Amino acid sequence: MRPFSYVPAASLEEAVGVLARHGDEAHLLAGGTSFVLLLQQGLVDPGVVVGLSSVPGLNTIERDGAGQLRIGAMATLGRIEGDPLVRDALPCLSEVVGRVATVRIRNQATIGGNLAHADPAQDPPPILLALDAVVEAIGPSGRRTIPLDSFFVDVFETALAPGEILTAVRVAAPSPAIRFATVKFLPRTVDDFATVTVAVRIDPSPDGRVADLRIALGAVAPVPLRAVAAENAIRGHVPDEALLAGAAELARDAVDPFDDVRGSADYKREMTRVWTLRALRRALAPSERVA
Amino acid sequence: MAASADGRLALRVTVNGTLHELTIPGSRLLIDLLRDDLGLTGTKKGCAIGVCGACSVLVDGELMSACLLLALAVQGRSVTTVEGLAAPDGSLSALQAAFIAHGGFQCGICTPGQLVAATALLAHQPDPDEAEVRAWMTGNLCRCTGYLGIVASIRAAVIGEGPAAGAGE
Structure with missing residues (x-):
């Protein structure tokens, strides 16, 4: 690790000023759980590190x-x-x-x-x-x-x-009628990064249709993303098993995972389908309000 | 905070109740400050990537990884290491005594981290059930796989079970 100078910012304005003065040489430090690893592995090589933990009120x-x-x-x-x-x-x-x-x-x-x-x-x-x-x-x-x-x-x-x-x-803050289901699929250990994460939000309509919804996926593409085609397949409809299964297939087709120790790309695509379907079922289960 | 000509910075930190004023490079990690600058080698460097828990310390009472903290990030704060768990007269905490009495360690390399993590657990939740103990201690690995003894030791400390209880081989 190359020596760097550390600036504990007293305000956001000071931090912005230091970043502007030093350009690419300067990096921000928040909690450090990722940044310190990148530092130790030489993946970032800053001349100046600007600490944000000293900025009052930034954790409110x-x-x-x-x-x-x-x-x-x-x-x-x-x-x-x-x-x-x-x-x-x-x-x-x-x-x-x-x-x-x-x-x-x-x-x-x-x-x-x-x-x-x-x-x-x-x-x-x-x-x-x-x-x-x-x-x-x-x-x-x-x-x-x-x-x-x-x-x-x-x-x-x-x-x-x-x-x-x-x-x-x-x-x-969502209205109490809105339902959520979240999944973190961890085939290895509980403290691992996920193989796939799914978050489903259902805004029900009194007539049984899904007025609006979100299906968001993590760990299965270069960015966390919404499965928009899957959302569109359900929005405005009264959900049944065939509709949900079709939407889960659209979610699978929306992702672009890479192979790693948490599964092959093909496996992650299939797990996206499986866990999207399960999350949709859970969010729509009549008796259950899944937080 | 003034930086000296060579980029070293002043750090004030309380460790196990003692105030230290040091001048350190910005890149110094808390784990290295504790072990190399202060000679507190009870805190172990295991994986050095925040996974194994051997470097567990308390920062203002919160459990953290000393390997993932820049020393300057604890400016003005209070750090507790395994050396700070016993009373000033050397008498062991209930958890330390329970680890001895109930086989809470085998080779011992993970033990400082286990003790610090368990101390944080009991400060957060004084009466955890076994599932809560296991969930909290997830982040502290034991390569000897001595988990039954670790969980038994913490449970014994919770219910105030003193030494003996058939565990002294």
Whole structure:
């Protein structure tokens, strides 16, 4: 590891300034669970590391006037898992982040680092895509918001511009009628990265149709993604087993996994079909409200 | 925080109740600071990628991996290592005593991490059932596969079962 200087940022404005001054030489440090590994493996080689843990208030979790939950970028996954506001409004998110790796990692890893790192195997993106989450960013040209649906560009690549910092993720609290089902398929050990993750959100209509829905998938493509064709096959219809099975096949056809120790590409495609179908069934099960 | 000419930075950190003021390179990891700069070799470097749990420490009471933390990330914070678990007079914590009495270790390399992780568990949930113990301790690997003894030791500490109980081979 090449020696680098470390700047504990006192404010977002200072961090933006340091990034602007040093360009590609500067990297941000959030919780460090991925970044320190990249450092040790020589995959990043910064001259300057800008620490965000010293920025006050960047880990705040709050509900704004519009009823939206705003989770600061430096909130750890463990904090999100146990936060009373999250547990109340978004039990599905609490459940998903509570399944990430181990207690130690959840105590260090942050939601902002998780999203900005853009490792396609991360757990939180699919449920956040299903929730229509939006991220907030600050950069040299000011503040802006980016829908999570257009945030992930490629493996380790996001829509953040050079020098831009992800500051928060915002989610509207869903109405109690909306149903969720999330799956993390782990054929090896419970602390592993997933072979496939699925998040399904169903907005039911009183006449039995599915008024709207989201099917989001992780670990099976260069980016976490929505299975839009599968969503379209179900939207507006009264779901039955044949409809769900057809949609699960469309989800399988939407993914582009790679071979690794968690399965061959073919296996992951098939597991995408299987677990999408099961998640759809669970989200639609009449007696069950699956968080 | 002022950087010296060679890029070293000042760090103030409390470790096991003692305040340390050091000047370190920005790239120093907490695990190396503990072992090499402070001589606290109870914290082990196992996998060095955050998976095995041998380097488990508490940072302001929260369980973390010392191998995944830059030392400067714990600026102004309080770190507890396995050396900080016993009382100042050297008397062992209930968990340490239970690990001895109930066969909580075999070769011992993972034991500091197991003890620190279990200490964090009991601070978080004083009365965990066996499933909660197993779920929490998932991140601490034992290459000897001595998991039954580890879980039994933690359970014994929870129910206040002292030494003996037929475990002393």
